[in-house]
Amino acid sequence: MKATAVSMIVTFLLFCSPARSAQPNPSVVSTVDIELVTIGNPGNANDQGGFGAVNYAYSIGKFEVTNSQYVNFLNSVAATDNFALFDAQMQSSQHGGIIRSGTIGSFHYDTKSGATHKPVNFVSWYDAARFANWLHNGKGSADTETGAYTLQGGTPVPSNEARIRRNTGARWFIPSESEWHKAAYFNPSSNSYFDYPTGSDLPPVVEASAGGARSANLQDVVGTVIEVGAYPLAESPYGTFDQAGNLWEWNESVYFASDRGHRGGSWGYLDSPQVTLANLEWALGASIEREITGFRIATIVPEPNAAVLAALAFAGAVAASSRNTLANRRFARTASPR
Numbered sequence: 001m002k003a004t005a006v007s008m009i010v011t012f013l014l015f016c017s018p019a020r021s022a023q024p025n026p027s028v029v030s031t032v033d034i035e036l037v038t039i040g041n042p043g044n045a046n047d048q049g050g051f052g053a054v055n056y057a058y059s060i061g062k063f064e065v066t067n068s069q070y071v072n073f074l075n076s077v078a079a080t081d082n083f084a085l086f087d088a089q090m091q092s093s094q095h096g097g098i099i100r101s102g103t104i105g106s107f108h109y110d111t112k113s114g115a116t117h118k119p120v121n122f123v124s125w126y127d128a129a130r131f132a133n134w135l136h137n138g139k140g141s142a143d144t145e146t147g148a149y150t151l152q153g154g155t156p157v158p159s160n161e162a163r164i165r166r167n168t169g170a171r172w173f174i175p176s177e178s179e180w181h182k183a184a185y186f187n188p189s190s191n192s193y194f195d196y197p198t199g200s201d202l203p204p205v206v207e208a209s210a211g212g213a214r215s216a217n218l219q220d221v222v223g224t225v226i227e228v229g230a231y232p233l234a235e236s237p238y239g240t241f242d243q244a245g246n247l248w249e250w251n252e253s254v255y256f257a258s259d260r261g262h263r264g265g266s267w268g269y270l271d272s273p274q275v276t277l278a279n280l281e282w283a284l285g286a287s288i289e290r291e292i293t294g295f296r297i298a299t300i301v302p303e304p305n306a307a308v309l310a311a312l313a314f315a316g317a318v319a320a321s322s323r324n325t326l327a328n329r330r331f332a333r334t335a336s337p338r
Contacts, residue, residue, distance in 0.1 A: 032069045032072045032073060032135065032139060034061050034065075034069070034135075034297055034299075035061065035062045035063060036059040036060065036061060036062060036299065037059065037060060037062050037183070037238050037239040037240055038057060038058075038059050038238075038301060039054070039057065039058055039059065039060055039179070039182055039183050039186075039238055040057045040188065041186070041188045041191070042054065042055050042056050042057055043055050044182065044186060044191065046178075047181065047185065047186075047193045047278055047279065048193075048279060049278060049279030049280075049281075051177050051178045051181040051182075051281070052178050052181040052182045052185065052186055052193060053178055053182075054178050054179055054182050056301075057301040058179060058298055058299065058300055058301055059298065059299050059300075059301055060175055060179065060180075060183045060238075060240060060296060060297075060298040060299075061240075061296035061297050061298065062229075062239060062240055062241060063119070063228035063229055063240075063241055063242065063296065064119035064120075064228055064242055064246065064247055064249060064294045064295065064296045065119060065120055065128075065131065065294065065295055065296060065297055066116070066117055066118065066119055066120060066228060067097035067098055067111045067112070067115045067116060067117075067118055067119070067120045068111055068116045068117065069120070070098065070120040070123070070131070071098055071109045071110060071111050073085070073131055073134055074086055074098070074100075074107075074109040075108065075109050076134070076139060076140055076141060076142075077130075077134060077141065077142070077144055078107060078109070079105060079106055079107050080104055080105050080107070081104070081107055082154070082156075083126070083130060083144065083155075083156050084156035085127055085130060085144075086098065086100055086107070086109065087122040087123070087289045089122045089289070089291065090120075090121075090122045091112075093122070093291055094224065095121060095224050095225055095291040096112070096115075096121065096122055096291070097111055097112050097115030097116075097118050097120065097121070097225075098110070098111060098112065098115070098120070099111070099112055117227040117228055117229075118225050118226065118227050118228070119225060119228055119242070119246060119247050119294040120294055121225060121247055121290065121291050121292065121293060121294050122289045122290065122291060122293075123250075123289060123293065123294060123295060124156075124286060124287050124288060124289050125174070125250045125260040125284075125286035125287070126151065126156065126157065126158065126161075126286060126287065127289075128174050128250050128295040128297075129148070129149045129151065129164065129174060130144035130145070130151065131144075131295075131297065132147070132148045132149065132170075132172045132173050132174055132297060133145065133146060133147035133148050133149060133151070133172075134147075135148075135171070135172035135297065135299075136148045136170060136171045136172045136173075147167070147170070147171075147172075148166060148167055148170035148171070148172055148173045149164050149165075149166060149167060149170075149173075150164065150167060151164065156287075157286075157287050161257075161258040161286060161287075162254075162257045162258045165252075165254075166252060170300075171299060171300055172297055172298070172299050173252070173297070173298055173299070174250055174251060174252050174295060174297065174298070175251055175252065175296065175297075175298040176251060176252045176253070177251045177252065177253040177261050177263070177281060179251075179298055180243075180249065180251045180263055180296075181263070181278070183236060183238055183240050183243070184197035184236050184240065184243040184244075184263070184264075184278075185197060185236070185278045186237065186238070187199070187237045188237060188238070189237065193278055194237070194278070195277055195278050196214070196244060196273075196276050196277065196278070197236050197240075197243035197244040197264070197276055197278075198213065198214045198215075198216065198234045198235070198236070198244050199213070199235065199236055199237050200213070200214050202214060203273035203274060203276070203277075204216035204218060204234070204244045204245060204265075204273045204276055205273075206218045206219045206221045206273060207221060208221060208222055209222075209226060209227075209230035209231055210230065210231060210232055210233070211231045211233070211234060212233055212234070213233045213234055214234060215231045215233070215234045216231065216234060216242075216244040216245030216246075216265065216273070216276070217230070217231075217242075217245040217246045217266075217267045218244075218245045218265055218266070218267065218271050218272065218273060218275075218276075219268075219269055219271060219272060219273075220267065220268060220269035221267075222267060223267075224267060225246055225247060225266075225267050225291075226246060226267070228241060228242055228246070229241045229242070230242075230246075240296075242264075243263075243264050243276075244264065244265055244276040245264070245265045245266065245267065245271070245276065246264075246266065246267055246294075247264070247266050247267070247292060247293060247294035248262045248263070248264050248265065248266045248282075248284075248290075248292055248293045248294070249262055249263055249264045249293070249294060249295050249296055250262050250284075250293065250294075250295040251263055253281070253283075255283035256283060258285065258286045258287070259283040259284060259285055259286065260283065260284060260285075260286045261281055261282065261283060261284075262282055262283075262284050262293060263280075263281055263282070264276060266292035266293070267292065268291075268292045271292075
């Protein structure tokens with residue numbers, strides 16, 4: 001009975017732990033439940049380029065946000081699309097992955113055939129911030145203008161564009177440059193940084209999937225964006241994928257008025273393996289939407305809730321009881337007359 005209880009608790013805790021499979025779980029990717037990896041080792045130092053120091057634990061998307069996840073977002077909040085969350089190039093471009101139908105007030109969105117698990121592109125920094133707000137506020141018909149970020153003006157490009165920063169208490173957010181950098185390059189085993197986001201000091205290998213441990217979708221080798229996690233061996237030390245290619249990714253860094261940082265590299269022919277080097281960062285106008293730019297999302301690591309703490313306490317008590325029982329039996333056998 002006690003062993004069964006411990007087994008059930010262990011099973012519960014394992015079930016609640018993040019999965020580490022290379023390919024996305026379709027049952028997760030078809031919704032907006034983001035597959036996460038936890039980035040621990042708080043208090044690490046910066047890399048030589050001045051990024052990567054984070055003094056708290058957080059979680060970041062294992063993959064870039066996909067078309068399927070973004071379609072769920074659009075169908076929840078963009079029936080009229082007052083904030084231009086849909087870019088027509090998502091539909092018209094061969095590199096886009098989303099279709100819009102209907103008329104204003106009743107717009108409906110779907111993924112293109114074969115694009116469900118590809119990362120969403122043609123998204124601005126403001127689109128990513130509104131996605132984060134939506135997650136922060138509980139999804140559904142939740143507000144997109146407040147939450148993790150305060151976006152003022154009621155227009156696609158907020159009136160406070162140059163002053164937007166992460167709000168205190170944000171639960172979901174675009175990763176900061178250091179949060180993104182640490183997830184991509186930091187090696188917790190050696191407390192140091194790799195040069196590239198594939199757990200290596202050697203440049204990524206430009207080749208089609210599934211490739212090897214350093215493979216990446218760069219230099220037009222495939223000719224377009226491909227499914228997230230298509231290189232199952234090319235993960236960062238923490239277990240993230242595609243931070244060395246597929247799409248450039250927005251981060252929170254602010255440059256030159258409203259310009260925002262983006263990192264990583266893309267499938268595009270201009271991106272060489274060297275662009276994914278750890279000490280390179282780039283700025284881009286926050287309203288720009290390109291076929292080579294997407295984003296991933298991050299979140300705080302929640303404190304254990306009461307149910308988990310109670311389960312852990314019960315498991316410890318059961319284990320201690322079992323150890324005491326076993327010790328008593330051993331003592332009884334030792335003390336018994338022969």
